[in-house]
Amino acid sequence: MDLNELIKLEISNGYGDADAQAKVCQDIILKAIATSSLSRNITIKGGVVMRSKTRNIRRATQDLDIDFIRLSLSNEAIDTFISKLNCLDGITLKRYGEIEELKQQDYKGKRVFIQLQDDAGNMIVNKLDIGVHTHLNLEQEEYCFDIAFDEEGASVLINTNEQMFAEKLQSLLRLGTISTRYKDIFDMYYLSQHVDSYALCRCLDTCVFSDSRMRENNLQEILARLEFTFQNKNYLKRVDRAKTKWIDLEIDTVVEGIKSALEKCKQIE
The missing domain is CATH 1.10.220 (Annexin V; domain 1)
Structure with missing residues (x-):
């Protein structure tokens, strides 16, 4: 997997440089979540879902928002989660920098930056905001994201409309x-x-x-x-x-x- 080639592909699809890098990061992280042992403990939310459903590049986002389901939001749990994302051939993922507390408008969670590196040494970093799924009575939707490097896509849980x-x-x-x-x-x-x-x-x-x-x-x-x-x-x-x-x-x-x-x-x- 060549990160630079994937970024060039997204630019050819109409994304700007920053959005193209973010899209590649998001696709890889989504595929890693789908492949990992924690796939049923993560639900995807926010702009990544909206961009995929609307198929509108103008709804592109550089953030990836997820909620943990029945998982702790401790720093140790986040590091464990990231370690389990190392399940794709040719790509290494690791935490970049410190885990930050998030207290924004009507939202509490944690922010972590994830560094992706391919076998050629190309690196990109993406921001991941993590919350906790508290409404356990609300069933999550199984959804398949289209991703550039895998025709099978990435099947994960997402918030319903x-x-x-x-x-x-x-x-x-x-x-x-x-x-x-x-x-x-x-x-x-x-x-x-x-x-x-x-x-x-x-x-x-x-x-x-x-x-x-x-x-x-x-x-x-x-x-x-x-x-x-x-x-x-x-x-x-x-x-x-x-x-x-x-x-x-x-x-x-x-x-x-x-x-x-x-x-x-x-x-x-």
């Missing part, structure tokens, strides 16, 4: 107009077109109604909170002008799509 929508909604409800996760709004619109209403209701119950940190107790209260947020013209202007906007639709269409998915849930509540 409904869970991703509910978790992004939870963050938006908590932060309101101070949220800077503008990309989430466009993700939520895309996901709103690809959710099952019954499954979404179950995820809302877990991620919102059963969460003691949340103020909303029913869909009417969720819709009221969203209405308050989306009535803020300055907030919508920031969302619409964000560099992370990856869907070419009017912001009003995006907002209505999100609300429509929740209205459908309200009808079966």
